[in-house]
Amino acid sequence: MVTKNPLRLAIDQLIPETGLVKKSGSWYLRQEETIGVINLQKSQYGDQYYVNIAVWLLPLGDVDFPAEHKCHIRTRLTRLLAEREQEQELVQVLDLTVERPGREEVLKQAIEENIVPIFKSCATLTGFRQPQGRYFLECSLVVGEAQQLLDAVV
Structure with a gap:
């Protein structure tokens, strides 16, 4: 009997709450x-x-x-977690060889939070100038053309 991956199931459960759309194994949120x-x-x-x-970034191509x-800006969820304990907990949640009760709820909460x-906050280019947007950029790889575009945003 094949069971669905509990991690994919957890993200799928967020679709109605967040507006995410699933396509080809990824989840998307189209914004302004x-x-x-x-x-x-x-x-x-x-x-x-x-x-x-x-x-x-839609101004760089629709x-x-x-x-x-x-994508123009990329990172991993573990890089966004400020506290080392949260990062270690998430690493365990994402390791299906580790027996972990409540795995789906922990992942859903990490994504929601x-x-x-x-x-x-990054629905628009100016959102990257807000604290949350700046933090996201600090934790991410940003391609050159995106960096130039964001630098030009007042």
């Missing part, structure tokens, strides 16, 4: 000037996963469902 992307990546070495977070690895607010 950006598209937020959540992608669950499986390690090639085992049953460990990573929650990749990315933002596509697409419907950009692949996470092609960390990713969704960042996506909402």
Whole structure:
């Protein structure tokens, strides 16, 4: 009997609450000037996963469902967590070889408290100048053309 991945299930449960749209294994939130992307990546070495977070800047190209690895701004959920204990807990939650009760709830809460607010605050380019947007940029890889665009935003 095949059971659904509990991590994917947890993110799927957020769809009605957050406005995320699922497409090809990723979840998208299209907003005024950006598209937020959540992608669950499986390690090639085992049953460990990573929650990749990315933002596509619509002024640099209008697409419907950009692949996470092609987005202008990219990071992982663990990089956004300020406290080391939260990061370690999330690493355990994302490791399916570790017996972890309440796995889905912990992941849902981490996404609701960390990713969704960042996506909402970065709905426009000026949102990246707000504290949450700046923090997201500090924790992320930003491609050159996106950096130039964001630097030009007053």
